[in-house]
Structures are given as structure tokens and as C-alpha cells.
Amino acid sequence: MKKALLWFGMFSKRLFKKGTYLCLMMLIPLLVLVFAAGAKEESGMVHILLVQEDPQDAFSTQIVEELLGSSEMILFTQTSQGEALRQIKAGAADAAWIIPADLQAHLASVFLGQKQEYPPIQVIEQTDNALLRLTHEKLSSTVYKYWAEEMYLQYLQSLAPEAEAISRQELMEFYHSSTVTGTLFEYTDIYGNVRSDSSYLITPLRGILTVLVVLCSVVSALYYRKDTDRGLFSTVSFRFRPFIELGYQLTSVLYMAFAVLISLIVSGLTGPWWAELLLFFLLCIGCTLFGTLLGRLTGGRQVTAALLPVLLVLMLAICPIFYHLPDLRYFQFLFPATFYITGVHHYAYIGYFFLYDIILAALWMLIMKKQYR
Amino acid sequence: MKKYLQLQFKRMRKTMVLVILVAAFLVCGIYAVYQATVTRWSAENSTEKFTIAMVGTADDALLRLGISAAQTMDASRFTVELVEMEEKQASDALYAGEIAAYIVVPDGFLDHALQGELIPLKFVSETGGKTILTVVKQELSAAVSNLVLSSEQGSFALYDALTALGHGDIAYQEMNNLANLYAGQIFNRDNLFSVEYIGVSEGLDFEKALLCGLSVLLLMLMSIPFAGVFVRDSYGLERLLCSKGVGAFKQVLSELMLYGLSMLILVTAAMWAFSKGAPKYLLAGIPVALCIASLCLMIYSITEHLVSAVILQMLLGVGMCFVSGCIYPISFFPASIQSLARFLPTGVIKTHFSGVLLGRSVQETGLLLTAFSVFFFTVCVGVRKYRIVHHKGGIL
Known part of the structure; x- marks a missing residue:
């Protein structure tokens, strides 16, 4: 020894x-x-630019705010339409989502299945690829979340007209106090370990x-x-x-x-x-x-x-x-x-x-x- | 200097045959990786969908109906395929790579869901640490989660609100009606947006960017076998040469000329192998070859130990390539790392290759690479001078 x-x-x-x-x-x-x-800083596999046609519009603002910083896969940044096109052509961004001012007005016809000659949201992409197709799900699910709230309110008011006299805030309390919260999935790997929070980069x-x-x-x-x-x-x-x-x-x-x-x-x-x-x-x-x-x-x-x-x-x-x-x-x-x-x-x-x-x-x-x- | 050049040539010649064989192997290997990656991620080339197995749905007709509806009517059917399996079968299939993930539906899931209680579904993916695919699958599942939970929240909120407003008699029925409406509306979500493709006019598309990155990685790895030739732990010969008028500058210059020439052949061959047209790449390849050769010579000068030299070369080579976006696209990294990558030799080489592929002027990157080469060469000469004067020599 x-x-x-x-x-x-x-x-x-x-x-x-x-x-x-x-x-x-x-x-x-x-x-x-x-x-x-x-x-640890903000990053993403795909860079998507968010363009609001009317930054004062409350509905589109809440969608944009929900998207910003919400995804590990997608890096969202806000910009103007002209800048968005320039960045996509230069290869600095992969896509741009142009959210119109009157999005809320269009949602009923969209989700009720009426064929849209001009769908409300314009998605501009560099090229068609698998990753960008998956980002469409992120877009539609995020907008759908806010549409689901509107749908609940409209449906309730159609069944109970007295609900129109009650403030939106009070009616939304029923929505937000629902026990159905959190996430639908619990993520584990094949060995039963709960997914770690470490970045895929490290x-x-x-x-x-x-x-x-x-x-x-x-x-x-x-x-x-x-x-x-x-x-x-x-x-x-x-x-x-x-x-x-x-x-x-x-x-x-x-x-x-x-x-x-x-x-x-x-x-x-x-x-x-x-x-x-x-x-x-x-x-x-x-x-x-x-x-x-x-x-x-x-x-x-x-x-x-x-x-x-x-x-x-x-x-x-x-x-x-x-x-x-x-x-x-x-x-x-x-x-x-x-x-x-x-x-x-x-x-x-x-x-x-x-x-x-x-x-x-x-x-x-x-x-x-x-x-x- | 001529004799020293000849001596170095003879030393390198012994290694060259093996280096060429290894280079050929690496080119084939890296091209295979390139093809596999392009096939997987390019929408034009890929016909693959993410296959996700559903476990625990065999006895539930309603769940099976939902799965069937999703597979026939929903837009996700073009990217995701749902299949039913037993858990053991799904686990084996995941391990074998036949499926991307599997979802375990716990017993009584629907019964609890209908009462407003959510039992999470187990989403099982990957067999090890977190990878890019893990993040992609999680993103997809989070979108599904959003759709389902929003619908559930709305339905149960309607029940609570109707009950509170004194319409308890119709609350349950209307809750189900709303849930059905939601289900139908989910399938219409593709009407929300239109997609326009404008292409990339100033940058490289995914395939060419990947090609550039892997080429840089290939070249950084190809220089490792030369470590045995250039790492020295004694400077007797160098001192002797010095005394004969071949000083540190001429010695390093001779080594750089030979090493640079070997790298230039490899650089040109690599660029030609990936996209035909050797003559135009020869000129563009000179600053690249010089930069890599001088960087490696600098590493070999600083380290006097073969183990340290190879480790440092691998660390810097693979590390810089990783951070410069040669393995993962540079856009995957945060802005601060992207800014750093622009000034790393590997980042500049990648930009240089991009310029060549796009047919743009590469003067700026060529100059930058030359500046790097001069810096590394200067350090190399300085260290050689110091070692010639101060090195104690010997094998211990």
C-alpha cells in the first residue's frame, strides 16, 4: 500500500x-x-416575433403577455411588422405572428367552424419545417384559452340573461376558482424519475x-x-x-x-x-x-x-x-x-x-x- | 530553415496516411449525422410523425372515441399519431425508439374528470437526461393540456355559475352541452391563422447552416492526431537550431507552413465533399486552415504534456464548436452566448463558410481569421522563445 x-x-x-x-x-x-x-438566460429553439397591430387592444395584449417568456422551446420577442419581416429575411428570426386589433371579434366565427377567407392571425415563416409546425399548436392553444373564457361568458349569458347585470369580474371568479387547474400531464422519464428542470443546453x-x-x-x-x-x-x-x-x-x-x-x-x-x-x-x-x-x-x-x-x-x-x-x-x-x-x-x-x-x-x-x- | 522544414515534413509524413484515412472516416460519419438530422427535422424530407402510445384506454370506450376523433378530424393528425398499447409494450417501444412517448391514463380518470377533479396523466418520454426532443414533446403536450384544461374550466365554471344563479336544474345538462361545443371548437382551431413562407434571403437555411457547423467540428477534430508530432517536453533540438540561426520565429513558421498546408488540403476536401467546386474553396479555405493550424500550434506550445494538449484541444475544439452553434443551431443559445460565439475562432470560421456557400464576399471574415492566426502565431513564437531560453529539459 x-x-x-x-x-x-x-x-x-x-x-x-x-x-x-x-x-x-x-x-x-x-x-x-x-x-x-x-x-440560464432566455433562449429558444425557435425565435418567433410577436406583432400587435394595435398595442392598446387589451385582448391581444393579454395573449402577447401570456406568450412572452412562456416557453422553453420558443423565444418570443415583440416587434413591429416591418422589423419582423426584415429579421425573418435576415435569418435572425424564424417566424412572426401578426395579431390583429379586432381578433376578439373574429374568434366566434373561427371556432364555430365558419370558413375564413382571411384568417385573423397572419403567420409569416422563413420556411416550412417540423419545429415551426409544432409552434402553431402553441399559438392556437394560447388563443383558445382566452376564447374558452369568452365562450363560457357568452353561453352563460344566453342561458341566464340576469347574468348580464353581474360584473364580468364576478362571473370570471367562477371560472378562475375552478378545481380544474395546473397541468394535465406529469412528466417522467422511462425510469420513473420526474423530469428535471435543468436546461437542455447544459x-x-x-x-x-x-x-x-x-x-x-x-x-x-x-x-x-x-x-x-x-x-x-x-x-x-x-x-x-x-x-x-x-x-x-x-x-x-x-x-x-x-x-x-x-x-x-x-x-x-x-x-x-x-x-x-x-x-x-x-x-x-x-x-x-x-x-x-x-x-x-x-x-x-x-x-x-x-x-x-x-x-x-x-x-x-x-x-x-x-x-x-x-x-x-x-x-x-x-x-x-x-x-x-x-x-x-x-x-x-x-x-x-x-x-x-x-x-x-x-x-x-x-x-x-x-x-x- | 529548409532542413528543419524537411525534418518536420518527415515527422508529419508518418502520421499523414493515418490522418487521411481517419479524415475519410470522419467525413462519412459526419455526413451520416447530417443526413439523419436533416431527414428528421426538415418538413420537406420528413414523413415521420411523432408516435405517442396511449396506455390504459383499452377498457374505456369514451376515451377510445376521443382518440379516434382526434386522429381523424384534428389538424394534429399530420404531426402526431396516437396508438394504443399496454404499458410494458409501450416502455419497450420507447426504449427501442419506436415511439416518441407514451401517456398513461390512470384508472377512473374520466370519472374524476367529470366531477371536476383532475388526476394528472403520466407523460413518459426519453430514456435519460433532458434533450431537445424532450422539450419539443413537452411543448406539444403543454398545448394539449391548455386546450383540455381551458375547456374543462369553462364547463365546470358554467355549472357553478348556473347553480349559483338558481338554474341548478339545467346546470348539469348545459355543462355537458358546453363541453361538447368546446370539443367541436378545438378541431376548428386551424382556422385561426394563415401561413405565408417568405424564405431566407440573407442567411442560410437549416440544412446549409448544419453543414457549415459540422464542417467546422470536423476540421477542429482532424487536428488532434498531430498533437503527437508537435507537443514537445524538451527543447534540445530547438536550442541547437537557434544556435545555427534558425530562431523561434523560423521554427514556428516552418511548422505552421506544413501544418497549415495539411489543414488546407483537409479544408478544401471537406468543402468539396459537401458541396462540389474545389477551386473557389481553395482560396477561401486558406485563412481557415491558417487559423486552425496556428490555434493548435499555440495549444501545443503552451502545454508540454501530451495528455494536457489533447484534453485542451478537445475541450476548446468541442466546447467552442458547441457554443458557436456547430452542434445545436446558434439560435438555440441565449443572446449573450450568441454574441460571444461571433468572436470565437469557430464562430468566425462558420460565418466564413456561410459566406462562401452564399456566394458573398468573405473578406471581412478572412481578415478576422488572419488576425486570429497572427495572434496565435505570435503567442506561439513568444512561448517557444521563452522555452528555448528557460526550459530545463530532460524527461522528468
Whole structure:
């Protein structure tokens, strides 16, 4: 144990001697913190401009106010019609919704099914695409909400004429005090976890940072080869070389994984502390073994170096970082990043990660036995 | 300097064959990602609908009628397909990507709803963290929620109001009548608006913008294999060269020329592979190649450790590409990040590529990229000079 710590100390000293590794470890959480802070500002996948023909019109104003800041998918901003057209043509906005002054007067004929030669709201879009089609639902459901209130009032007054003598505010109290409030849906993922409030912009960070750790392990393998070729470990007995190799790589992986953990904490992307601790240790072991095995399988340093971007792209594409690709889900299990990303949501993956590490360890022992026989 | 150039060429030549093979693989891979994304999100190309499974509706005729009505009469039938499944089947289908989400209708949902009590429906989507698709599905479901809840509120408010006004005898019947009216009106909501498409005259459409972004990502990743050639932890050779009159400036210039040339070949090949016409891209590609090469050389100069060099290159490369809108469209990010992205090398390269694709003048972005190159080159030379003078050398 004492010797192991001594070697760990020496490898750490070698790693931090140049200073850049330490700077890098401090830089990562800082960059993540800055990005996470920036990502909290208003944004959207689609930028829609709201144009009110008559800003004094109370009905259209309440619709516009309801829309502004109401959606994670859509960034709504208000502007004039001329500016809206200019921005759409320049590609600065995706669409504009032009709300007329007399919208309320048109709603009865709209919702009662009368064919509209000129539908009241004009939607101007850059181009037809799936996302913009979905925004139409947002528009119609928001206007419908206010129409539903009008419909209730009109229907009530048609049945009970004495209601016309009662103020609108009093009649709307029945509407607003209804027990039917909140949301129709409770959102969960497939594992039964309630949806988190984290932004979709920072969610990929967990995956990107994990890929960083995996890459660190592969590059450490490269560096180990370089040092071995220089004769740095020539005095070490063959019996202990495999463990020296593991320890060498584990040292850099451990520090990088720690920096990643700090980054996840500052960005709020962590799960329960016990899951994170377990995943941390499994990640360190998994990445170390992964890097060692990959270094052995690819042969030369140049091949390993050339494969780095391939590995990077494969992990970014296959692992559930930006998108979940069901057709490739079985390939995902080749990479330790998959277990680290998913394990925080689905605890069974912590068990799978343990199994994955066992398999890698078995492969490693097999290869080492063959090599150092 | 000529001999140093030849030496660097020989060192790079060993790596070039592999780099070319890797580049070919990456071009194919990134093109596949491009095609898959365009197919999914482009309305012209996509015939896919969001398939949502309904669970727990098998025994309820009224619910099944509602689903059937929505699928035959509602405008959402062009974008959403509702199918009925058992929960286990739906869960497996979601995991396999056969459906976008499933909705679990709890027992007694309708009975409670008819009494004004709302039991939330469980909307299950995704198998992991929050993604773009999760947000899209939630938006769609929130719109549905709005429609249903507004109708319910109106119906029950009518019941309460009629009862309070002494019309309790007709309250229940009229509540149902109003609910039916609401249901019919929901299907007419498409009459609310007309859509006009005006196109984009000054910017790129979705497909070309994605192409630009992925090209930048490809080029940033392609430079990683060169780390092993240019990262150095001792400066014996460099000191010797210095003593022979090949100072830091000439050394870095030689490296930049070779590295830049390799990147230029890759840049031109990438631009040609995605949209034909090599000659016009060669000239436009020079500032891009110089910028990427000088940025990477700067990273390799600052870090003396191969691990640090690759990590920093990946962090800056993928990080800057992400923030510059090369993976997610730039419009997805807040205004402050969009402003920052305009001044990042990856953001400027993306704008440069956009200009080339649109056939516009790229002088401004070319100059900016050249300025970046000069800055990175200067830092590189400065660090080399410092290291030649102060570096202790050795392998430990």
C-alpha cells in the first residue's frame, strides 16, 4: 500500500510538474460555471416575433403577455411588422405572428367552424419545417384559452340573461376558482424519475465532460508508451509493469474525473451523492482499463493518436449525449461514458457499470498474462 | 530553415496516411449525422410523425372515441399519431425508439374528470437526461393540456355559475352541452391563422447552416492526431537550431507552413465533399486552415504534456464548436452566448463558410481569421522563445 501511494505521488508529481494539467483542471469547472450561468438566460429553439397591430387592444395584449417568456422551446420577442419581416429575411428570426386589433371579434366565427377567407392571425415563416409546425399548436392553444373564457361568458349569458347585470369580474371568479387547474400531464422519464428542470443546453455537458475523461485515459496510454520507449520504467520488474501501467493512467484519470465531478456540481447536473460517488469510482476504473486495452489493441502510438478523433466522434454520436439513437443502443455499451451518463438517472446502470469494469478487468488480465508470461 | 522544414515534413509524413484515412472516416460519419438530422427535422424530407402510445384506454370506450376523433378530424393528425398499447409494450417501444412517448391514463380518470377533479396523466418520454426532443414533446403536450384544461374550466365554471344563479336544474345538462361545443371548437382551431413562407434571403437555411457547423467540428477534430508530432517536453533540438540561426520565429513558421498546408488540403476536401467546386474553396479555405493550424500550434506550445494538449484541444475544439452553434443551431443559445460565439475562432470560421456557400464576399471574415492566426502565431513564437531560453529539459 505504501509503495502504491509512493508511485501515485511520483506520477502525480510528473503530471503536475508542467503546470498546464493543473491549470486545465481548474479551467474546466470555471468554463462550465460560466456556460451554465449564460445558459440560464432566455433562449429558444425557435425565435418567433410577436406583432400587435394595435398595442392598446387589451385582448391581444393579454395573449402577447401570456406568450412572452412562456416557453422553453420558443423565444418570443415583440416587434413591429416591418422589423419582423426584415429579421425573418435576415435569418435572425424564424417566424412572426401578426395579431390583429379586432381578433376578439373574429374568434366566434373561427371556432364555430365558419370558413375564413382571411384568417385573423397572419403567420409569416422563413420556411416550412417540423419545429415551426409544432409552434402553431402553441399559438392556437394560447388563443383558445382566452376564447374558452369568452365562450363560457357568452353561453352563460344566453342561458341566464340576469347574468348580464353581474360584473364580468364576478362571473370570471367562477371560472378562475375552478378545481380544474395546473397541468394535465406529469412528466417522467422511462425510469420513473420526474423530469428535471435543468436546461437542455447544459444537459449535454455531463456527456461531453465524460468523453473528456475517456480521452484522457487513452492519451495517458499513449504517453505511457512514450515513457516506456524512453526507458523510464526499465528498472521496474516485469511482474509489476502491468500495475505500474494501470497506476500511471489511473493517476491522470482520477484527477480529470475529479475536475469533471466538480464541474457537474457547479452546473447542477448531479444526482444523489451516493450514486455520484459510486459512478465516480467506477468511471475512474473503467476509463483506466478502457484506455489501457485500447492502447494495447491499436498497437503503435501513431495509430492510437490517429484514432483519437474517431473515438471522440463515435462517443459524441453514439453515447446518449446530444441525442438518443435507439438503433445504436447496443453499441453504446462499448463506452464507459454511456454508463456514467445514464447511471445518474437509472440506478441499474451502476450495476451494469460494475459488470462492465469486471469484463474489462478480465480482458486486461488476459492480455497482461499473455504479454508478460 | 529548409532542413528543419524537411525534418518536420518527415515527422508529419508518418502520421499523414493515418490522418487521411481517419479524415475519410470522419467525413462519412459526419455526413451520416447530417443526413439523419436533416431527414428528421426538415418538413420537406420528413414523413415521420411523432408516435405517442396511449396506455390504459383499452377498457374505456369514451376515451377510445376521443382518440379516434382526434386522429381523424384534428389538424394534429399530420404531426402526431396516437396508438394504443399496454404499458410494458409501450416502455419497450420507447426504449427501442419506436415511439416518441407514451401517456398513461390512470384508472377512473374520466370519472374524476367529470366531477371536476383532475388526476394528472403520466407523460413518459426519453430514456435519460433532458434533450431537445424532450422539450419539443413537452411543448406539444403543454398545448394539449391548455386546450383540455381551458375547456374543462369553462364547463365546470358554467355549472357553478348556473347553480349559483338558481338554474341548478339545467346546470348539469348545459355543462355537458358546453363541453361538447368546446370539443367541436378545438378541431376548428386551424382556422385561426394563415401561413405565408417568405424564405431566407440573407442567411442560410437549416440544412446549409448544419453543414457549415459540422464542417467546422470536423476540421477542429482532424487536428488532434498531430498533437503527437508537435507537443514537445524538451527543447534540445530547438536550442541547437537557434544556435545555427534558425530562431523561434523560423521554427514556428516552418511548422505552421506544413501544418497549415495539411489543414488546407483537409479544408478544401471537406468543402468539396459537401458541396462540389474545389477551386473557389481553395482560396477561401486558406485563412481557415491558417487559423486552425496556428490555434493548435499555440495549444501545443503552451502545454508540454501530451495528455494536457489533447484534453485542451478537445475541450476548446468541442466546447467552442458547441457554443458557436456547430452542434445545436446558434439560435438555440441565449443572446449573450450568441454574441460571444461571433468572436470565437469557430464562430468566425462558420460565418466564413456561410459566406462562401452564399456566394458573398468573405473578406471581412478572412481578415478576422488572419488576425486570429497572427495572434496565435505570435503567442506561439513568444512561448517557444521563452522555452528555448528557460526550459530545463530532460524527461522528468
